[in-house]
Amino acid sequence: MAAEQSIPIYTNLNELYQNLGTTLNHAERWNYLAEEFVQRFGRKPAYIARAPGRVNLIGEHIDYALFGAFPAAVERDILIACAPRSATIRGPSQELEPYQTSGSVIIENLHSRYPRQVFAPSRRATTGSGSDAVHAEEWHLEINPKELRWESYVKAGYYGVLERYFPPSSGQHPVPVDLLVTGTVPAGSGLSSSAAMVVASTLAFLAVNDKLDVNSISKKLTKGELVMMAMENEKRVGVNSGGLDQAASVISNPGAALYITFFPSLAASPTPLPKGAVFVCANSLVVSDKAVTAKTNYNLRVVETLVGARILARNLGVQLHDTDIKKEKVTYREVLGRFAGEEVGSELTADELTKALEGMLKNLDGLKSTKASEHGATGVTIDEMIELSLLTEAEFTETYLSWIEVEATYFQLYKRAKHVFSEALRVLQFRQTCLDVSEEVGEEKHFEVLQKLGELMNESQTSCAELYQCSCPEIDDLTKLARRAGALGSRVTGAGWGGCTVSLVPEAIVDSFIAKVKETYGPYKGLEGDRLGEVIFATKPSSGACVYKFE
Ligand code: NG1
Ligand code: MG
Numbered sequence: 279m280a281a282e283q284s285i286p287i288y289t290n291l292n293e294l295y296q297n298l299g300t301t302l303n304h305a306e307r308w309n310y311l312a313e314e315f316v317q318r319f320g321r322k323p324a325y326i327a328r329a330p331g332r333v334n335l336i337g338e339h340i341d342y343a344l345f346g347a348f349p350a351a352v353e354r355d356i357l358i359a360c361a362p363r364s365a366t367i368r369g370p371s372q373e374l375e376p377y378q379t380s381g382s383v384i385i386e387n388l389h390s391r392y393p394r395q396v397f398a399p400s401r402r403a404t405t406g407s408g409s410d411a412v413h414a415e416e417w418h419l420e421i422n423p424k425e426l427r428w429e430s431y432v433k434a435g436y437y438g439v440l441e442r443y444f445p446p447s448s449g450q451h452p453v454p455v456d457l458l459v460t461g462t463v464p465a466g467s468g469l470s471s472s473a474a475m476v477v478a479s480t481l482a483f484l485a486v487n488d489k490l491d492v493n494s495i496s497k498k499l500t501k502g503e504l505v506m507m508a509m510e511n512e513k514r515v516g517v518n519s520g521g522l523d524q525a526a527s528v529i530s531n532p533g534a535a536l537y538i539t540f541f542p543s544l545a546a547s548p549t550p551l552p553k554g555a556v557f558v559c560a561n562s563l564v565v566s567d568k569a570v571t572a573k574t575n576y577n578l579r580v581v582e583t584l585v586g587a588r589i590l591a592r593n594l595g596v597q598l599h600d601t602d603i604k605k606e607k608v609t610y611r612e613v614l615g616r617f618a619g620e621e622v623g624s625e626l627t628a629d630e631l632t633k634a635l636e637g638m639l640k641n642l643d644g645l646k647s648t649k650a651s652e653h654g655a656t657g658v659t660i661d662e663m664i665e666l667s668l669l670t671e672a673e674f675t676e677t678y679l680s681w682i683e684v685e686a687t688y689f690q691l692y693k694r695a696k697h698v699f700s701e702a703l704r705v706l707q708f709r710q711t712c713l714d715v716s717e718e719v720g721e722e723k724h725f726e727v728l729q730k731l732g733e734l735m736n737e738s739q740t741s742c743a744e745l746y747q748c749s750c751p752e753i754d755d756l757t758k759l760a761r762r763a764g765a766l767g768s769r770v771t772g773a774g775w776g777g778c779t780v781s782l783v784p785e786a787i788v789d790s791f792i793a794k795v796k797e798t799y800g801p802y803k804g805l806e807g808d809r810l811g812e813v814i815f816a817t818k819p820s821s822g823a824c825v826y827k828f829e
Pocket of ligand 1: 302341468470472517519773774
């Protein structure tokens with residue numbers, strides 16, 4: 279199982295480059311980063327941690343409903359060079375504090391937009407109650423989720439390492455560290471620079487604290503465990519993400535997309551893509567800053583789907599695992615499984631899941647407003663949701679609103695549910711289409727397969743735009759232009775409300791496709807050279823995160 283493998287640690291750079299499965303010239307970047315580290319920190323790095331961005335081919339906004347998605351790692355990545363700092367090394371002005379403090383961090387970025395940061399974790403009394411908690415301590419690093427700061431992602435990665443390997447009660451101390459970052463994943467564009475940053479940071483702190491090496495711990499960290507850590511870590515930046523990005527960044531293999539499922543636990547199966555299928559990412563140049571918009575966009579969708587799942591369960595007579603003091607935050611995937619009689623240990627097969635999804639799509643009417651005459655198709659109010667959920671106001675607030683900040687007058691349960699179940703179905707169809715095509719089929723059949731995949735991507739875009747409302751006018755425009763330029767399918771990728779599109783383009787016309795989109799998409803006017811190459815590019819599925827160890 280891909281998720282059970284351990285994180286690759288290389289000591290030979292040529293071997294590492296070969297395994298990345300990309301045609302980009304990585305050697306120059308890696309060498310430059312190592313040289314710059316020496317310039318800035320006066321010694322060689324001990325490790326370089328690498329984590330790629332990802333493009334989601336299909337399966338949008340369904341990971342947190344625990345349905346499978348179908349992403350691939352892109353060739354662009356984040357690299358973090360790092361080395362422990364010995365207690366005798368002083369800061370630029372000869373001061374020792376905070377440079378010497380246990381676990382203190384100095385972090386620089388090759389890009390001048392991201393200024394140098396110095397911070398150290400502190401310990402504070404746990405916020406929990408009860409007699410056990412009285413003397414307990416926990417780690418603290420200042421992260422303000424409302425402010426987009428580059429070092430927040432680095433701190434988020436560090437948190438998990440501190441909590442897992444250095445619980446304050448253990449008496450163990452993390453080493454002081456110097457880090458140097460460089461990245462080629464465009465930020466705020468739906469290619470998950472954030473997950474790449476958190477994964478790379480988690481790996482760098484693990485490596486530098488000697489927690490990755492086989493000899494130093496009895497059991498090597500698996501890719502699946504790193505995904506879970508990175509997921510928890512990224513939540514600290516304020517977004518309740520579902521794990522798709524972190525899994526793609528960690529587990530991907532060259533040449534294949536990853537079918538990632540989250541139920542009953544994380545699993546990933548690499549699925550080769552049909553010959554001649556090229557995926558082109560095009561940035562709409564609308565920057566969607568999730569840290570700022572979460573309460574009206576991303577986190578609101580999380581709440582709309584969770585509340586919808588409880589009401590659907592109620593409507594269908596599906597059992598909920600509530601206790602007197604805690605109500606279950608059931609997901610759509612769990613409701614579907616329980617309704618279909620799924621049992622622990624013998625989960626639904628892909629065929630059974632397909633049938634269950636088709637059936638469920640006919641069962642969603644109960645999520646529409648019951649007071650349609652009052653506000654028609656505009657959705658349901660909080661009061662209506664409380665009523666439909668059969669919870670008291672206090673229970674509802676505690677379960678669905680106390681841990682996440684959202685802002686809306688009307689909540690769209692029906693539309694979101696329809697998107698979730700139909701998108702989950704499209705993922706299964708997309709994957710099955712990839713699996714069905716064998717090497718031997720003729721050219722014509724091959725093209726039909728690509729067309730089928732393209733259609734599914736187009737349907738996904740319509741659903742994202744109309745039902746999930748996570749597209750935006752520029753993305754709608756860009757996907758239309760892409761289809762006109764020869765794409766067989768084109769859709770928003772990632773959270774949306776801006777960011778990138780992904781288009782399926784037959785290999786033979788990739789160059790002309792890119793040229794046409796460059797000419798016709800308004801916001802690209804005036805961009806030239808490297809800048810233009812940054813905003814639209816073909817990408818191959820590349821390999822997941824790894825670490826290089828200097829010897
Ligand atoms: P972005 O904003 O593109 O990184 C987000 C979530 C995913 C998934 C997609 C939508 C994070 C870190 N990632 O991706 O888990 O829900 O949106 O499919 O929040
Ligand atoms: Mg992100």
